[in-house]
Amino acid sequence: xxxxxxxxxxxxxxxxxxxxxxxxxxxxxxxxxxxxxxxxxxxxxxxxxxxxxxxxxxxxxxxxxxxxxxxxxxxxxxxxxxxxxxxxxxxxxxxxxxxxxxxxxxxxxxxxxxxxxxxxxxxxxxxxxxxxxxxxxxxxxxxxxxxxxxxxxxxxxxxxxxxxxxxxxxxxxxxxxxxxxxxxxxxxxxxxxxxxxxxxxxxxxxxxxxxxxxxxxxxxxxxxxxxxxxxxxxxxxxxxxxxxxxxxxxxxxxxxxxxxxxxxxxxxxxxxxxxxxxxxxxxxxxxxxxxxxxxxxxxxxxxxxxxxxxxxxxxxxxxxxxxxxxxxxxxxxxxxxxxxxxxxxxxxxxxxxxxxxx
Numbered sequence: 001x002x003x004x005x006x007x008x009x010x011x012x013x014x015x016x017x018x019x020x021x022x023x024x025x026x027x028x029x030x031x032x033x034x035x036x037x038x039x040x041x042x043x044x045x046x047x048x049x050x051x052x053x054x055x056x057x058x059x060x061x062x063x064x065x066x067x068x069x070x071x072x073x074x075x076x077x078x079x080x081x082x083x084x085x086x087x088x089x090x091x092x093x094x095x096x097x098x099x100x101x102x103x104x105x106x107x108x109x110x111x112x113x114x115x116x117x118x119x120x121x122x123x124x125x126x127x128x129x130x131x132x133x134x135x136x137x138x139x140x141x142x143x144x145x146x147x148x149x150x151x152x153x154x155x156x157x158x159x160x161x162x163x164x165x166x167x168x169x170x171x172x173x174x175x176x177x178x179x180x181x182x183x184x185x186x187x188x189x190x191x192x193x194x195x196x197x198x199x200x201x202x203x204x205x206x207x208x209x210x211x212x213x214x215x216x217x218x219x220x221x222x223x224x225x226x227x228x229x230x231x232x233x234x235x236x237x238x239x240x241x242x243x244x245x246x247x248x249x250x251x252x253x254x255x256x257x258x259x260x261x262x263x264x265x266x267x268x269x270x271x272x273x274x275x276x277x278x279x280x281x282x283x284x285x286x287x288x289x290x291x292x293x294x295x296x297x298x299x300x301x302x303x304x305x306x307x308x309x310x311x312x313x314x315x316x317x318x319x320x321x322x323x324x325x326x327x328x329x330x331x332x333x334x335x336x337x338x339x340x341x342x343x344x345x346x347x348x349x350x351x352x353x354x355x356x357x358x
Contacts, residue, residue: 007040007064013072014041033075036063095121095131099139111139150286157341159282160291163255164220164337171253173220174245175294178263179301180233184209184317187310200308210314214301214321215241217248217256218294223332225297227325229318235266242272246279254279259289293335297328 009017020026020034032053039049040060050057066074099117103109109116114125114132121128132138150156167173185206192201213233217226226248230237245254258264260283273279284291305324311317 006043007037007067009037009041009067014038016072027076029077030075033063033066036060037067037075040064091123092131092134095123095128096135096137099128099132099137113140146287148285148287150288153285153288154341154345156283156285157288157291157344160257160284161337161339161341161344163257163282164293165340167221168253168255171255172249173255173257174249175218175220175257175292176241176245177216177258177261177289177292177294177298178233178238178241179214179216179298181211182214182306182317182321183211184311184314185309186312191310202308202310209312209317212314212318212321213237214298216294216297216325217241217245218297218335220293221334223334224329225294225325225332227321229321231314233263235263235269238263238266239269239272242269242279246276252278255282256280257282257284257292257294259284259292260286293337296335 017034017038020030021038023031032055035053036049036055036059039052040046044052046057046060046064049060053060063075095117098121099112103112103116103120107116107120114128118125118128163173186209187203188205188207189203194200210231212229212231215228215230215233215237219225226245228241228244230241242256245256256279258281263269264281264283273281289295301321301324305320309317309320311320
């Protein structure tokens with residue numbers, strides 16, 4: 001079969017089509033049409049494109065015509081006129097108002113669903129769902145928050161963020177913390193690995209083989225991590241790790257960022273720090289441990305090495321953590337802090353009001 005003539009597409013359009021084909025937030029039909037055109041650019045026949053993409057040949061031809069006639073702007077579907085709105089403005093306002101208030105106690109529920117609210121107001125669930133989409137209301141979702149009540153909030157935010165954005169010359173800034181109670185979990189049956197058309201599968205039950213605590217010190221300038229696993233996380237273990245940190249960076253001024261956990265402020269720890277003035281502690285505000293960049297590293301460890309791990313013992317677990325940290329240090333990059341302290345403080349403890357027009 002002779003090769004088909006390539007579809008003439010401008011280089012900048014090809015780059016945009018490649019972005020569409022990789023994007024996960026675009027409508028699926030746009031990604032599909034982008035793949036069709038990219039194959040057409042390579043000179044693949046319409047029949048072969050249809051087989052590769054999983055569409056019909058007329059669909060491929062229609063997609064090519066869309067681009068030839070109107071370029072990239074012709075790929076998205078045009079808005080189609082729908083049925084005129086049948087829910088009056090007052091009724092829509094009522095649905096929104098009831099949604100934004102707690103359900104009555106007689107129902108015994110904590111939040112509305114489309115079916116429950118539709119039954120309560122005597123409208124269809126599709127009407128409720130449409131109004132929720134229009135105003136971006138999602139009663140089924142809940143997020144956590146915490147207002148910091150620390151009396152030295154502003155001073156500590158400026159202190160810690162200042163270390164990130166303007167580190168002292170010839171000094172090392174370290175973020176130190178511990179990830180406690182990491183469980184060595186062994187699944188009761190062997191894990192079934194990923195397979196085409198099937199994700200990894202594991203049993204919901206497991207055997208616990210003990211726990212360990214990961215102490216970590218993240219060097220802000222490089223992203224390098226010093227790690228140590230201990231069976232407990234008392235002030236004795238924290239002090240031992242601080243001594244290891246001091247040995248790892250000898251004869252350097254160390255600025256250590258840590259949170260307000262009681263272990264970090266134990267009198268024994270404070271006494272040792274007083275005898276070693278080259279190590280300066282900087283404490284994050286109360287309920288603001290997210291200011292500590294090592295928490296980002298801990299979240300990566302959790303996702304990439306622990307959550308889906310299968311460990312037969314604590315020794316197996318600590319060995320896996322050690323392997324991950326060594327691999328991390330071979331390819332590490334620093335985390336870049338960009339937001340100044342003034343912007344952070346402008347958002348902390350602010351009182352928000354609903355800006356929704358009823």
